[in-house]
Amino acid sequence: MPPAEEFAACLQKIKYGFNLLGELNRKIDNPSAADFVHSLFSTLQFVIPHCPENLSQTIIAPLFTPQCVRFMSEEATPEEDQLWQSLGDPWNIPSTQWPEDDEDIPTYTLEFYDGWQPPEVTAAPEPESRRESPEPPPKHQTSSKNQQIPRNQQPQPKPQSQSQVQPRPQSQVQPRPQPPPQKPRPVEIKICDLRVKHDFISRNSRELTVRRGEMVELLDKSRQWWKVRNGGGEEGYVPNNVLEDEEEQPDEAVASPVLTKKSKPAEVKAWLEDKGFSPITVRCLGVLSGSMLLGMSREELKTVCQEEGGRVFFQLQAVRSALANNS
Template identity: 35%
Template structure:
């Protein structure tokens, strides 16, 4: 059972996600145990020529698939913070269970039809970077509902937010600060603290300190004052009344940056939330030395980017030296238009991750790979 130094009624976001993940893993194990027991009984009954026991109902299979997606979202949010078990090993176990259930699901296409929860961008990136070839094939075979974030999924407004129900009645603990409602596929806040917790055999330790830079982790961005100004790196189209549509190059005033989605105000006084990782802080007056933007602002990739700028972008994203050397000779439009086959041919080790990093930029610019 996980322990925390904070009072049990109030937890940090990461600690809470880890605890919820433990309980979701327990639910997956519970269903797996029931399914194996049913299949074992069916095998014995078959030998005796008696009526075979029924498999779990369709609703329980659906619940299992939803909780697998929920677990993947939680792992996408927490994998940088935990060490034991290793996230890649835990992911292998989850996909082993998923493959087993898919093989024994009486309703073909049921898993592919499960929309909620849609996967978070950080979960998709984690899967792209971590899955083995076999598990990657299983994941891709599950279709659009398992391979697109809410921003990319067609008619995503129809997909309701997912709130898991635990078989023992457990409810997630309260967060120190409520998460913004736009994160519809992440764990929602609860109003009741846990009572008796069932410990799953696969469990995670308390969260570790993050080790990633601020450029790929919005929660790590250097703090701004309440009146701080930021520049928009990539355009964003609002999908509901709580979000704000912004264009590349817009200057915004930050009102609240306590979550991954920041509350901002534009020059016309309109307010709304935008992803924190599409913003860069503007230099404070008198501290820019007359040189414009801060030197530590993240490099961006544009169609008119020079090879040097492409190289800077690749290095900022943490790609290997050989990938930087191979792709860094290209201009921005050449890299943005590369097809998956071309990327795989020149950087077979990291082509999936390169493709993943290019995807949101292509979407914002309205361009695609050449065929």
């Protein structure tokens, strides 16, 4: 079997490939970016059983981009998603959610076994000749057969005059009907502008990734998850507890809930909701006291909350650091 270093290099290249596919989504076809996603998952299914145990959880760099995580969530089959979740936090937590003070994240530069590194790719301008290449003339103008036959032997009884020839391309090539003008988005559905309190990363095509401080338009709040539209025109659902209405905020800002070892279950629940965790995570962990929640390991949190256990752990790490500094 290859040494662990070669397995690690292989897994890094696979993560790098997933990130590239997040950027190439809807930009390549036959095969599409989605086809390559399934191909990389097939490669992982073959490689992971032969790797040293838990090696995948040590492959931090390169971290996945939010765009990559969103794309993989949309395309992964249930079997692929199960494999994906088993690889550990470095494969499930996007770069925007990874702790900024983590100094163990190495920089990653793609390099192959012979030392070759791909050059930086820049978009080349389209050649002028391709952009302005004229359309080929109509066949009736380029036919050598018609040019060689004397005019008096043409089947038409009457030759066409110049005034008749010039408009002919317009009569043959009918003008394409102009598409109806796009209707502007109806402003009636806009209820109000909201500010995002906490980052939220979507995991399927119905949800929308939003960033803290971003302004979004509220489109529908009839459910627990609200439908919003971001500044780029993208629409999707987000948990309502990650949004706030600045216009309705009181003059004195309400302090966010604080988690300590003395926090009661109700306070723990309020802290989880304030951090923007999903209702199922709040329901599972909101029954614990502060000391019990702060005492849980990453593995224990992942067992209770498979999807958000890693993110809860990193939020708790920040609380533990703050408590240690204050003690």
